[in-house]
Amino acid sequence: MNSHLISKYNVPGPRYTSYPTVPYWNQTPPSPEQWKDAMKKSFIKTNSEKGISIYIHLPFCESLCTYCGCNTRITVNHKVETVYINAVLKEWAMYVELFQSAPNIHEIHLGGGTPTFFSPQNLKLLIEGIISKGNVIKNASFSFEAHPNNTTKEHLETLYALGFRRLSLGIQDFEPKVQEIVNRIQSYEKVKEVTQQARETGFDSINYDLIYGLPLQTKQSIMLTIEKVIELKPDRIAFYSYAHIPWLKPGQRKFTEADLPADALKRELYETGRILLENAGYKEIGMDHFALETDSLYKAAMNKTLHRSFMGYTDSNTELLIGLGVSAISDTWNGFAQNAKKVEDYYALLEKEQLPVVKGHLLNAEDLIVRRHILNLICNGETSWQNPWSKSVAVYYALERLQEMQQDGLVEIEPFHLKVTEAGKPFIRNVCMAFDARLWKNIPKTKIFSNTI
Numbered sequence: 020m021n022s023h024l025i026s027k028y029n030v031p032g033p034r035y036t037s038y039p040t041v042p043y044w045n046q047t048p049p050s051p052e053q054w055k056d057a058m059k060k061s062f063i064k065t066n067s068e069k070g071i072s073i074y075i076h077l078p079f080c081e082s083l084c085t086y087c088g089c090n091t092r093i094t095v096n097h098k099v100e101t102v103y104i105n106a107v108l109k110e111w112a113m114y115v116e117l118f119q120s121a122p123n124i125h126e127i128h129l130g131g132g133t134p135t136f137f138s139p140q141n142l143k144l145l146i147e148g149i150i151s152k153g154n155v156i157k158n159a160s161f162s163f164e165a166h167p168n169n170t171t172k173e174h175l176e177t178l179y180a181l182g183f184r185r186l187s188l189g190i191q192d193f194e195p196k197v198q199e200i201v202n203r204i205q206s207y208e209k210v211k212e213v214t215q216q217a218r219e220t221g222f223d224s225i226n227y228d229l230i231y232g233l234p235l236q237t238k239q240s241i242m243l244t245i246e247k248v249i250e251l252k253p254d255r256i257a258f259y260s261y262a263h264i265p266w267l268k269p270g271q272r273k274f275t276e277a278d279l280p281a282d283a284l285k286r287e288l289y290e291t292g293r294i295l296l297e298n299a300g301y302k303e304i305g306m307d308h309f310a311l312e313t314d315s316l317y318k319a320a321m322n323k324t325l326h327r328s329f330m331g332y333t334d335s336n337t338e339l340l341i342g343l344g345v346s347a348i349s350d351t352w353n354g355f356a357q358n359a360k361k362v363e364d365y366y367a368l369l370e371k372e373q374l375p376v377v378k379g380h381l382l383n384a385e386d387l388i389v390r391r392h393i394l395n396l397i398c399n400g401e402t403s404w405q406n407p408w409s410k411s412v413a414v415y416y417a418l419e420r421l422q423e424m425q426q427d428g429l430v431e432i433e434p435f436h437l438k439v440t441e442a443g444k445p446f447i448r449n450v451c452m453a454f455d456a457r458l459w460k461n462i463p464k465t466k467i468f469s470n471t472i
Contacts, residue, residue, distance in 0.1 A: 022283045024427060025472055028449045029282050032471040033458070034262070035397055035451050036329050037348070037355060038390040042468075043457040044355065044380035054356050054376055055117055061339045061351035062118045070125030070156050072337040073149065074330050075107060076344035078132035078362065081169075085273040086191070086201040086233055088262050090346035090360055091132050100141045103362070107343050108148040109369050114341055115152045122153040125337050127183075128330045129163035135170045139177035146181045155182060160335060162187065162224075167205045167213045175213075175220045186217050187226040187257075193247050194240035197233050200274055207247050214251050224314055227253045231288040232261035234278035241288045245295040255316055256301065256309040257331070258292055260285070262469035286445060286472055305332050306397055306447055325398040332398075345375075354381040385456060389413050393451045396439065400447070405435040413456040420453040445472055 033040040049057065062071070078092045079099060092099075115122065127149065134142070162185035163178060175186070190210060191203050198204045217225055227248055231241060248256065263279060280288060293303060301309040302317050305325060310317040319325045319334035326336035329348045338352040346360045356379035359365040368375040382390065388411040395402035404414045421437070424430050429443030430450060439447055448471040452458060 025282050025286055028446050029470050029472040031468040032448050032452050033468055038393045039457045048379040049381050057351045057354040065338045066123050069337045070123035072126035072340040074128050074342045076347040077134045078345050079136045080133045084203040100137050104145045106369050110343050123156045124153045127161045133166045134163050135165045135174050139173045143177050167210045170213050172216050175217055179220045185224040186222050189228045191230045193244040197235050200234050225253045226255040229258045230261050232285040234274040238291055241291050245292045249299045254311050254314040258307050264469050308332055323399055355379055385411050389454050392454050396451055401438040403436045417453040
């Protein structure tokens with residue numbers, strides 16, 4: 020890859036799990052009444068036809084992975100499990116009461132933290148409590164994230180019996196010295212064991228999370244990791260760029276920028292992994308994702324039904340996503356709301372019989388247009404603005420900003436249509452930034468995002 024382009028475009032930028040991105044949500048969040056109204060309207064509009072998605076954040080981990088950018092609580096005290104589950108179920112009951120009708124559950128995802136920190140029995144208690152107040156629709160999609168070291172056969176069998184069919188294992192890297200510096204140590208043998216047990220149990224989609232750009236990574240170590248991954252043949256792979264944000268995540272100060280691969284090498288790590296994966300039959304999807312042709316994520320990409328939410332890329336699109344637990348974000352399509360980030364604050368709001376929402380954003384007309392264009396770009400690599408819903412001043416400003424990227428061969432601009440070229444794929448976040456009206460109206464004076472490449 021052209022090192023000049025990497026140097027030119029490797030600037031701080033959002034990851035676009037939402038638009039507007041969280042730092043650009045309105046300073047004044049929606050009132051509790053406004054948020055409830057937005058939730059109820061979205062539920063009435065979509066529940067019968069599409070159903071709803073549920074994301075449950077389980078924040079506890081027994082040790083801190085120093086690369087991690089997630090909201091976690093480190094503890095070895097497993098007595099926290101029952102208290103937390105009861106709080107999540109109370110929050111869920113408040114939403115069901117608001118809806119005054121049984122939700123049709125299309126999707127459940129358990130994220131963290133480490134969901135398999137919780138015992139199989141407590142996870143059963145949690146999921147049964149969720150689905151007891153709703154209807155699980157046909158072809159529902161249930162998935163969970165797991166740490167290979169504490170995922171037991173009982174975890175797999177319990178969750179499978181509850182309807183889970185997708186599993187995501189956090190691998191990150193198989194090189195011992197990289198595992199040591201980021202405090203994420205698990206053996207190839209353990210990953211292989213959990214993968215085999217999941218397949219024997221009946222899971223039909225297994226994802227591995229990998230990260231490039233970690234401290235002490237080399238081209239050789241990435242090749243070693245990818246070769247081991249290919250041996251185990253997961254159905255999906257998320258090959259993420261490491262986000263170095265020590266000003267937000269102090270655990271990342273265990274190492275310094277000097278330990279990280281330089282810009283050009285970091286991108287070479289991704290390209291090395293990409294070539295190995297594609298030679299093994301994986302197809303690149305969206306940003307930083309790969310799937311076998313037999314996997315539903317690949318089929319969604321081919322059908323242009325791929326969707327991206329706070330849960331990552333999904334093969335279905337429910338407009339209403341309810342986030343339960345600390346720091347979880349809900350999405351009504353027209354609005355976002357995030358729960359309290361501290362466990363104690365989350366509990367305190369629920370004890371007051373209040374939804375634990377502390378910040379949010381109601382999208383205006385321009386937000387909705389820009390959101391759709393950014394989703395089109397990160398899911399399909401292209402977008403159009405011929406239809407009335409798609410036209411905005413923000414689009415025309417974006418086209419002006421993209422002239423240089425067009426000259427560099429990264430995008431193709433035609434009347435009412437924009438396509439990211441093959442050479443432009445590594446820079447897709449930069450393309451999205453051109454559309455980001457809120458970012459351009461208030462360019463940050465300090466670094467709040469990781470670099471784009």
